[in-house]
Amino acid sequence: MKTIIPSDISALQLQQVMQTAIAPRPIALASTINAKGEVNLSPFSFFNMFSTVPPVVIISPSTRVRDNTTKHTLENLKEVPELVIGNVNFEIVQQVSLASTEYEKGVNEFIKSGLTMRPAELVKPPLIAESPVNFECKVMEIKSLGNLGGAGNLVIAEIFKIHINEKYLDEAGNLNQKKLDLVARLGSNFYSRNNESNIFEVPKPLVTKGIGYERLPEPIRKSDVFTGNDLGMLANIEILPTGSFSSEKEVHLLAQNYLKNNEIENAWKVLKSD
Amino acid sequence: MKTIIPSDISALQLQQVMQTAIAPRPIALASTINAKGEVNLSPFSFFNMFSTVPPVVIISPSTRVRDNTTKHTLENLKEVPELVIGNVNFEIVQQVSLASTEYEKGVNEFIKSGLTMRPAELVKPPLIAESPVNFECKVMEIKSLGNLGGAGNLVIAEIFKIHINEKYLDEAGNLNQKKLDLVARLGSNFYSRNNESNIFEVPKPLVTKGIGYERLPEPIRKSDVFTGNDLGMLANIEILPTGSFSSEKEVHLLAQNYLKNNEIENAWKVLKSD
Numbered sequence: 227m228k229t230i231i232p233s234d235i236s237a238l239q240l241q242q243v244m245q246t247a248i249a250p251r252p253i254a255l256a257s258t259i260n261a262k263g264e265v266n267l268s269p270f271s272f273f274n275m276f277s278t279v280p281p282v283v284i285i286s287p288s289t290r291v292r293d294n295t296t297k298h299t300l301e302n303l304k305e306v307p308e309l310v311i312g313n314v315n316f317e318i319v320q321q322v323s324l325a326s327t328e329y330e331k332g333v334n335e336f337i338k339s340g341l342t343m344r345p346a347e348l349v350k351p352p353l354i355a356e357s358p359v360n361f362e363c364k365v366m367e368i369k370s371l372g373n374l375g376g377a378g379n380l381v382i383a384e385i386f387k388i389h390i391n392e393k394y395l396d397e398a399g400n401l402n403q404k405k406l407d408l409v410a411r412l413g414s415n416f417y418s419r420n421n422e423s424n425i426f427e428v429p430k431p432l433v434t435k436g437i438g439y440e441r442l443p444e445p446i447r448k449s450d451v452f453t454g455n456d457l458g459m460l461a462n463i464e465i466l467p468t469g470s471f472s473s474e475k476e477v478h479l480l481a482q483n484y485l486k487n488n489e490i491e492n493a494w495k496v497l498k499s500d
Numbered sequence: 501m502k503t504i505i506p507s508d509i510s511a512l513q514l515q516q517v518m519q520t521a522i523a524p525r526p527i528a529l530a531s532t533i534n535a536k537g538e539v540n541l542s543p544f545s546f547f548n549m550f551s552t553v554p555p556v557v558i559i560s561p562s563t564r565v566r567d568n569t570t571k572h573t574l575e576n577l578k579e580v581p582e583l584v585i586g587n588v589n590f591e592i593v594q595q596v597s598l599a600s601t602e603y604e605k606g607v608n609e610f611i612k613s614g615l616t617m618r619p620a621e622l623v624k625p626p627l628i629a630e631s632p633v634n635f636e637c638k639v640m641e642i643k644s645l646g647n648l649g650g651a652g653n654l655v656i657a658e659i660f661k662i663h664i665n666e667k668y669l670d671e672a673g674n675l676n677q678k679k680l681d682l683v684a685r686l687g688s689n690f691y692s693r694n695n696e697s698n699i700f701e702v703p704k705p706l707v708t709k710g711i712g713y714e715r716l717p718e719p720i721r722k723s724d725v726f727t728g729n730d731l732g733m734l735a736n737i738e739i740l741p742t743g744s745f746s747s748e749k750e751v752h753l754l755a756q757n758y759l760k761n762n763e764i765e766n767a768w769k770v771l772k773s774d
Contacts, residue, residue, distance in 0.1 A: 230663075277652025371554060388506065403687050415702055
């Protein structure tokens, strides 16, 4: 184990460690406006949803680690506490990256990035036509977390209207996760795509309560074949089958193959030795 | 465009739309302890970093949309305002899912999931031995966002110590993003893996200020060949080359091929028609 005390390393090093370990982060493309009516567009990966009722999101326009300067988004939100957040998919990632350029105050990054403004209905800043989903938000609170370069500024905002591009809906009218192909930020210059190539399913253990790892029969728990993930899947069964269990390597490999296909019942069936 | 007013749909429907659109979300595996010394382990995807100096993370143990009950994590944090957050990679995703089971109060999900407790150095809850990175945190503030089922509870916490499993370091001692293979949560039962199969690089436009989309020469900006991403890459050049530019489809396809390999200079070279 390598141990780090945050105050012992530089802010840039700390940022690098945190941004690599706390990833992938969803991207908010934030559209804001100042009192003069000048529009700003900028991406933020210090972003997430934190509540459904009421629907609340947070972005954090931090001061820059480099020189402790403030982002125009934060200045705008202090003047006009409303914003539109668009999500970001692979189709627009290069334009979104261009919008993160530090242009002078007053420069409209919609124009610079070639993304399209559309009037919002409840708030002053414009919608982003190319974002698959737009959220019209009003600021509940801005909370500064410090004074030094790299200090976050929590912008806690409530969602009042959601716009969805119908292109990303399935036949039942629900958002199609894989078709969205959302991109996320990781450390350094890394982004990730999220589509059918890397999305997988883990059924939620909400209805049933799995027996748990510690109640797995010893021949299974101590097997050299099974990984932690395999044992996690087996331990999610609600009632342990009665009888005794095989400790044969070949049987365990067979069960493991069932687990690869999410066939937990079949895995348990072959594991029974009587 | 499909438009939704959050208060017009059920909390479950709203949660589904938000969790699909605001994704992928990083996962915090939160280890907490109550006044009696009973340990709890539970995953949260309403989680992110929001500040580097000081290093601040937020998780939100929401009340359940289903029945407005509270999670044990939140109860523990009100008794002992310290937590360990471990990140989650593909190797442990099934065990982490098992830890999300709603076991009775006092049940230790480390035991149920087969994950291993290790003593922390500055806080009472244990580290998670299998997490690639562990953060020892102290709670700065708990902020409730509402009273109904689905209401978030912001747990704003500062990081005081970071532990990294050396297996995930590269030769220079830095965290290797692709080797980490972090998993994230999306809508429904979906997770995503983040490794070399889906991670890509976009150089940050920090040193240079790109000319911007609106200053691209017309034959290029109005081309039928180029996508928004192509134009975003071309507009990231600092100084527009002098001379005139081709509007030939074949030339544009050739330039597009260069862009696919991140060769922006070469793309501009072929686009020049004189």
